[in-house]
Amino acid sequence: MDSKALEDAYVLPTYEKFPFALERGEGCWVWDEAGNKYLDLYGGHAVAAIGHSPAEVTAAIAAQSAKLLFYSNLVYLKARAEAARALVEFCGEKGSQVFFCNSGAEANENAMRIARSVTGKAKIVCAEGGFHGRTAAAIAATGAKYRKNLSGLGGDITHVPFGDLAAAETALKDDAAAFLLEPIQSVQGCTTASGEYLRGLAALCEKNNSLLIFDEVQTGLGRVGAPSARHAFDARPHMQTFAKALASGVPAGAVLCAPEVSAKVKPGALGSTFGGGPLASAAISATLKVIVEKNLAENAAEMEELIRATFKFPSSRRSAAKAFCSASCSTGPRSRRGTRS
Ligand SMILES: Cc1ncc(COP(=O)(O)O)c(C=O)c1O
Numbered sequence: 572m573d574s575k576a577l578e579d580a581y582v583l584p585t586y587e588k589f590p591f592a593l594e595r596g597e598g599c600w601v602w603d604e605a606g607n608k609y610l611d612l613y614g615g616h617a618v619a620a621i622g623h624s625p626a627e628v629t630a631a632i633a634a635q636s637a638k639l640l641f642y643s644n645l646v647y648l649k650a651r652a653e654a655a656r657a658l659v660e661f662c663g664e665k666g667s668q669v670f671f672c673n674s675g676a677e678a679n680e681n682a683m684r685i686a687r688s689v690t691g692k693a694k695i696v697c698a699e700g701g702f703h704g705r706t707a708a709a710i711a712a713t714g715a716k717y718r719k720n721l722s723g724l725g726g727d728i729t730h731v732p733f734g735d736l737a738a739a740e741t742a743l744k745d746d747a748a749a750f751l752l753e754p755i756q757s758v759q760g761c762t763t764a765s766g767e768y769l770r771g772l773a774a775l776c777e778k779n780n781s782l783l784i785f786d787e788v789q790t791g792l793g794r795v796g797a798p799s800a801r802h803a804f805d806a807r808p809h810m811q812t813f814a815k816a817l818a819s820g821v822p823a824g825a826v827l828c829a830p831e832v833s834a835k836v837k838p839g840a841l842g843s844t845f846g847g848g849p850l851a852s853a854a855i856s857a858t859l860k861v862i863v864e865k866n867l868a869e870n871a872a873e874m875e876e877l878i879r880a881t882f883k884f885p886s887s888r889r890s891a892a893k894a895f896c897s898a899s900c901s902t903g904p905r906s907r908r909g910t911r912s
Contacts, residue, residue: 676704
């Protein structure tokens, strides 16, 4: 059986896939099993921000796995401590602290949980059109398109129109623990908030004793031409969530808490067996080092200018997939609907 037949036989068919099997990657290139080479503008779902299989990260993983592959959060680990320091220093707010988990959805779940326990309130306000993950509270916080036909989602989560400060003010006044927002809504078509909106939300949250959470799973780690959207828009949230590129492909998520939030989190409040494990931690430190040393945030800003000036953008994801496949595949794509992770 070839890889496609094997996977179709044994893996639940939750994704519509492109019709080829990838074998290896290097930098921004990937190769399929037939030896065809592709320029990966998709970045493995925004994970390969510093390229595929970066030598700095694979070396760090190899060294760490030979020393100690895993130990839990019940002991101190230098690798975890260094990864947390690297993320705090990268984001540049002294006194912030990190909770490590394994994915973007988990990071958002935990951020909402922290907000509820710190404020003693239950309600979470989100913007329509956002995407926050597939676990219970994260999907409840996500836009309507992804909640369709799902029952039993976490309660106490309401949505207001993206960019509408008046609606946010009304929703927050009604006893909200937090406002959770993607500063740039990725699946919505890269809908970008204004700095004024984000700073307005920060002020409203302060006024209502609510916490502002930026979901930076897509916008973090240098991709917006600054360390994160928080820096690009000069708006201070109480928490930021990260995942995707954080460990270059080793599963990892993180919640970065401002000092006034982290001071209120107590032992037993949160937990994760694998979060902050040595392997992911080594990959996080190595990834952040590359982003800093190679000035990749600056590079992203330069590339944005070049890409905007050079490319014509397809009007929809479907036409983008079609264009991709007609350029690079012998057979066209199957429907790409419902493929968002
Ligand atoms: C903005 C945003 N938040 C959260 C998630 C969920 O991340 P994960 O798939 O790692 O759970 C995603 C995934 O695409 C995302 O784009």
